[in-house]
Amino acid sequence: MRLKTLLLAAAALAVATGGAMARDLTVVSWGGAYQDAQKKVYFAPFTAETKIPLVDEPWDGGVGTLRAKVQSGKADWDVVQVESDELAVGCEEGLYEKLDWAKIGGKDAYIPDAVNECGVGAIFYDFVLGYDKDKLKDGPAGWADFFDLKKFPGKRALRNGPKTTLEIALMGDGVAPKDVYKVLATPEGIDRAFKKLDTIKSDLIFWKSGAQPPQLLASGEVALTSVYNGRVDAANRNDHRNFGMVWNGALYTMDSWVILKGSPNLDAAYKFLAFVGRPENEAKLPDLIAYGVPNVKANALINPDRLKVLGTAPENIANAVLLNTAFWLENSDRLTERFNQWAAQK
């Protein structure tokens, strides 16, 4: 998926750069079912209401991509949806416009987690434990079961790399969600996480893009996997799957909208963010895809049936842990090296 979107983006780029100098407002998001949903509730209605033409493209993540675009001096994207670490690093490096909150409804319109000097929250989403209810009648109850090869035989999958993998290993080893980063901050905690991963190493495979886990479950390649809650819901609703998800110990995080520094479409970009930020518009997104939205008034407008599959529903967030951006900014390189060294050991 990541790679496919990259190629699609490259193709779209080739087409876009072939066009005229004054390009249309270009909004970049994560592709797939998610971007399809955004097209319906945000992109098309925005153009219909404001008559501002909008081009949308998928991307693949990575602040390096944005840095290269901004530093080249002719960025061809305006509004980009970024993950939390891309928000933090890019903001420190000055890759994004500092937001004028008055233009997008004021800071009070959004929940505090969603307010950043460079970005406004777009969605909240969770890494949950997913499984196929058709194959497992009594599903797992938490990450401890993920590591229980007797109770749940078969392969399992996690996201490639140390991020989320180490948190999940610690929770599987009995660490309470609220203590995960306290334990992970110590060398013993990291050793403990890798030791726990050792126990299922021969049955563990790693996925690289968010579209993979539902496919791995559907094809029977794995019995259990970490998966984005939105992808589970999309598979159940669109592909008639019967996947289950466990909210106990879910890892949640947030994506934000940013405006790339020096955007020639700044005015249109603000109009777009203001449109997206309105509660009545945000409340339409969960009907199509299971992501929580940041406007404080949106939850009340969301259909209660849909609120149940969102990470922002009160009962789902109760035992969830927020992915710690600061921890990963500091330790990503080191732990990635360690992770790959661990993976290479037989």
Place this chain on the structure above:
Amino acid sequence: MSGGAVSLRAQLARAERLRRWRAFGLVAPLFFFLIVVFVAPIGDMLLRSAHDVELRNVWPKTAAALAGWTDRAHVPDEAAFAALAADIRSAKAAGTLAVPARRLNYAVEGGRTLVFNTQRKLPETADKWTDAFLGADPRWGDVETWNAIDQAAGPLTSFFMLAAMDRQMRADGSIVLADANRRIYLDVLARTFLVSAVVTALCLLLGFPVAYLLATQPPARANLLMILVLLPFWTSLLVRTAAWIVVLQEHGLVNDALIGLGLIERPLRLIYNRTGVYIAMTHVLLPFAVLPLYSVMKGVNPVYMRAALSLGARPTVAFLRVYLPQTTPGVAAGGLLVFILALGYYITPELVGGASDQMLSHFIAYYTADTVNWGMASALGALLLASTLALYALYNRLVGPGGVRMG
């Protein structure tokens, strides 16, 4: 000498010059294209692996103060601490403190927090900045912290190249192995070469009979077979790789067929491991072995084989001693082509490999896009380039320049 001869010579020279310019004009587009898309980026990459001014630009006073740091057994003097205090304050005001924090984090564990926490705890003024820093964080009393700043202060640094070779330089100038938990790149380099070598061997083994068949069939049938060879060649790499996932997965075509035939009871692990990487990469790269082999075999005169057989050689002997040596240039060219293409493979191992099957390009991509550590990405790229060139030089010595002729 008469005047007419001189003017004739001048005319000739002018015509010659004109022709040369025209020839240059014809190659100029390619020449500039190569400069822009090939020479310049590679040059820039090599430069970034050793040239590092990020920290220097934000902390110029510290960089200057550390130029005079000679007693490496002890932390620098008060002047360096004062310079750093001034640099931290002005970087905070300019909003650029993240740059040295990130750069320092490469070398010092927790270097990011160290910089930001120190900035928060430092007083406005201090009689003795050394004490102020030590009060903010005891790690400022460690020579290795200052060594890291000094190495990052550039403009030239060996830090990234050493890190790419699992090494680091201590404050006393000695070069030691990196921490055991971080020592991966030489293993990854060896893995990259191993995977490429196995794929090359498989491609040659599978490609040789195919090329032989193509070269010995009548033209009409050979053309048809050639299309079969080229067809996958024209299909997108991603499509072919994704197809292998469908074929090789736990309940994919291969496993279901084998189980259906009763040959195995449990599905074989064919994907998300090294097996999957070998299968998919061999398939993708096979045409690059077949085509040079074919072009060489087309030129092998069948009379030699006939002569060997009529003189009493057994078919195997005739093949090994008469036919095979004549195809060496094709084997060499095809093998080299496949090997060098395989060295840079990224997408295929990414999709069909496991966590322990990633090649060097995976890490180059990781550092380029995920953590924006472009110095490290460049150093790994330079490592791959240098080892490839070294291997090519060795190959040229062994096989000789004649060996790489394309037929």
